[in-house]
Amino acid sequence: MIHFVGAGPGAADLITLRGARLLEEADVVIYAGSLVNTELLSTCREGCELHDSARMTLEEVIEVMRLAEQQGKGCVRLHSGDPSLYGAHREQMDALDALGIPYDVVPGVSSLMGAAAALRAEYTLPEVSQSLIVTRMEGRTPVPAGEKLRLMATHGCTMVLFLSAGLLEGAQEELLAGGYGPDTRAAIVYRATWPDEAVYRCTVATLAQCAREHGITHTALVAVGGFLGDAYERSRLYDPSFSHGFREASSQAEGCDRP
Numbered sequence: 001m002i003h004f005v006g007a008g009p010g011a012a013d014l015i016t017l018r019g020a021r022l023l024e025e026a027d028v029v030i031y032a033g034s035l036v037n038t039e040l041l042s043t044c045r046e047g048c049e050l051h052d053s054a055r056m057t058l059e060e061v062i063e064v065m066r067l068a069e070q071q072g073k074g075c076v077r078l079h080s081g082d083p084s085l086y087g088a089h090r091e092q093m094d095a096l097d098a099l100g101i102p103y104d105v106v107p108g109v110s111s112l113m114g115a116a117a118a119l120r121a122e123y124t125l126p127e128v129s130q131s132l133i134v135t136r137m138e139g140r141t142p143v144p145a146g147e148k149l150r151l152m153a154t155h156g157c158t159m160v161l162f163l164s165a166g167l168l169e170g171a172q173e174e175l176l177a178g179g180y181g182p183d184t185r186a187a188i189v190y191r192a193t194w195p196d197e198a199v200y201r202c203t204v205a206t207l208a209q210c211a212r213e214h215g216i217t218h219t220a221l222v223a224v225g226g227f228l229g230d231a232y233e234r235s236r237l238y239d240p241s242f243s244h245g246f247r248e249a250s251s252q253a254e255g256c257d258r259p
Contacts, residue, residue: 002065002075002096004089006082006108007031010194012039014114019106027073030056030064035080035219037194049073062095069101082110085134086162112160114192115221118199119228123158127233128226131157137164137171153178158225165220168208175224180204185228190220201228 003022008014015023023029024043031041033052041050051064061077068075083089083105096103112134116123123132133152136143143149152159153175164171165188176182182205190198202210204224211217 002103004077004105007036008109009111009114014109026076028068028075031078082108115189118192125232129158133159136162137167149174150178158227161222166217168211172207186224
């Protein structure tokens, strides 16, 4: 059995309990060496076979998995964050399907959430944004025609860019062309949850400058939108004047001050 495991955003203690157990029990571990905290590997059993996929092709990764299965060994494919976001694990699962090798997927804490924690922010604030776009700036690898960054920017909602820290000159231009105002708040979160985590707050118009000033070229997420500001409406979920399936509106709620 092959276990695809999300390692979490960086901090070793942010892997899930299930993922940590599978890692401890594994005979073979294939890990994304450029992105996964290698502190996690210290929990592997003595004699565990370790492979750094940063230096491997897809075919080489699958061959290691095939041999592990053939030899009756437990194998963990350790991905950074959560495998479902820019993890390139669909192609691995398809290859395993073709070989008849069973597998499962253990979700992980994405750096998307690690960045929100670092920012002490909520992506979906009432009357500010109730939608989140997760995307990236087009570089050497294209994006579908309908997902160009300036088209995504027309929605004006909360946006988080992966894989774009080294492309912020173009990203800034696209965000502005799509409709974000130059003063729209933005932030660059470097290595969220790692010991050297850093948060740099700026605006859409100063994104590229901010990255240059702080030497940010990789391993960072970019967040854009009004959720980074201070203005929002109180949630109705905990409003005493609002009824829902678990609570009736308070009869004394009339005239309650709202922040």
